[in-house]
Amino acid sequence: MVKYLFLILYIFLISCSKESLFREEIIIVEKKQPEEIIIIEKKQPEEIKPTDEIIKNEEQNNSEIIVKEIQKENEELIITPEIDKEIETEKVGKKEVDKIGFGEIVKIGILLPLTGENKTLGRSISNALEMALFETKSKNIKLLFNDSGDSLEKATEAAQQAVKEGASMIIGPIFSFQASEIRKNISADIPIFSFTNDESIKTEGLWTLGFSPHQQIDAIFHEMSYHAVTDISIIVPTNIYGDIILQASRRASILKNIKINHIHRYDRRAKDFSEFGKFLNKEEASEDNGLLIVASGKQLKEISSRAQYQGLSPKEIKYFGISGWNNDEILGEPSLLGGHFIAPQQFSYETFVSRYFKLYDMVPNEISGLAYDILALLSIGLKDSKNMQELLKFLINPIGFNGIFGFFKIDSSGDIQRKFISYEVMERNFLKKREIMP
Structure with missing residues (x-):
């Protein structure tokens, strides 16, 4: 009888141990199922941290370790922005998307x-x-080239195609009307680095890389103040760009205590400036000791020569300009000799042009320098940035950067502040005078 009791007790103990083993195996299976962990991740976003933060944190809890394992096992699924992940991105908050890491290859549209x-x-x-x-x-960057054309529709289609191909960010387009529309039609989590200088379209996630008219005007008014200019007339084109220049000039004139006495506007499409010259009057400009001409190339030469012909002598009235003057075409024009203008630093750009010419046997457009700068900057940032949040933090480094066009820095709102150089027009070259910091 006692033997039977021992036998029954032995069978009972074995059955209990098997049940315990089965339960333990079920727990292990639950830890390995990514679907169940993802559900936990959505319910408790405050516990989820980027992979790099989890590794550095010595006091990791179980949920953090699980997330870390998921990111390693399913790296392509969670990190790489594939085509079918577009819907998932919309469901996640912006702060979480910023922390989603880059893949081994970062695609740039x-x-x-x-x-x-x-x-x-x-x-x-x-x-x-x-x-x-x-x-x-x-080696960790792949460029996805898409034709933005000259129309709104073409640019929007190109942007959407880049997103479908997995672009994490976009460089381009050239035109402001395209950039503004694209920003409305793709995810706000994909930053756009446009080549336009139209700051009016700037919004979160849309950066304008072009040379800011406002900053150029601030810099040239700084130069006027250096030359003790107190009264000026302004010549600007009759377009939106001219309107922006005037708005910036009125603001800068107050800050620098420089009075704007007369404003003259011209049509950029005009080929004959004989009629325009009649509006330039020596008697009206008798109080002026400065003339700001916002023009470039042949139009600049034509306007300045007309002004001189009407009695606005550059020996009595100092001529000033902005980056449109920065062209060898104006050298040799007597009316511009001794004039002053501001432009980005040229030494690095000239070196860039030389390297470019050796490779492609052609002279690059100035915007090409902006393109080189932004991609070179992103390349450096992506080498140490694990996610978009870290990359953006790198870009707004208050110390700033030195690029093709000299020193620049980016603030948190996406503004690009540049250092300008003042130049004096000589007979055969432009003489560097001084630096104007942002």
Whole structure:
């Protein structure tokens, strides 16, 4: 009888141990199922941290370790922005998306006019981007070139195609009206680095890389103040750009205590400036000791010569300009001799042009320098940035950067502040005078 009791007790103990083993196996299976862990992740977003933060944190709890394992086992699924992940992105809050890591290869959408009237410009910029990628030895970046054309529809389609191909960010387009529309039609979590200088379209996630008219005006008024200019007349084109220049000039004139006595406007499409010259009157400008001419190339030469002919002598009234003056075409024009203008630093740009010419046997457009700068900067940032949040933090480094056009820095709102150089027009060259910091 006692033997039977021992036998029954032994069988009972074995059955209990098996039940315990089965339960333990079920727990292990639950830990390995990504579907169940993802559900936990959505319910408790405050516990989820980026992989790099989890590794550095010595006091990890179980849920953090699980998330870390998931990211390693399913790296492509969670990190890489594939086509079918577009819907998932919309469900996640912006702060969480910013912390989603980059894959081994970061795809950058490039929107340029590769066909149409501006295809030559587009080709020049694409060459500069390829050059930047090669010179920075960036093996973790893939450029996705898409034709933005000259229309709104073409640019929007190109942007959407880049997103479908997995672009984490976009460089381009050239035109402000395209950039503004694209920002409305793709995820706000994909930053756009546009080449436009139209700051009016700037919004969160849309950066304007072009030379800011406001900053140029601030810099040239600083230069006027240096030359003790107190009264000026302004010549600007009759377009939106001219309106922006006037708005910035009125603001800068107050800050620098420089009075604007007369404003003259001209049509940029005009070929004959004989009628315009009649509006320039020596008697009206008798109080002026400065003349700001916002023009470039042949139009600048024509306007300045007309002003001189009407008695506005550059010996009595100092002529000033902004970056449109920065062209060898104006050298040799007597009316501009001794004039002053501001422009980005040229030494590094000239070196860039030399390298570019050796590779492509052509002279690049100035925008190509902007393209080189932004891709080179992103290349450096992506080498140490694990996610978009870290990359953006790198970009707004208050110390700033030195690029093709000299020193610049980016603030948290996306504004790019540049250092300008003041130049004096000589007979055969532009003489560097001084630096004007942002």
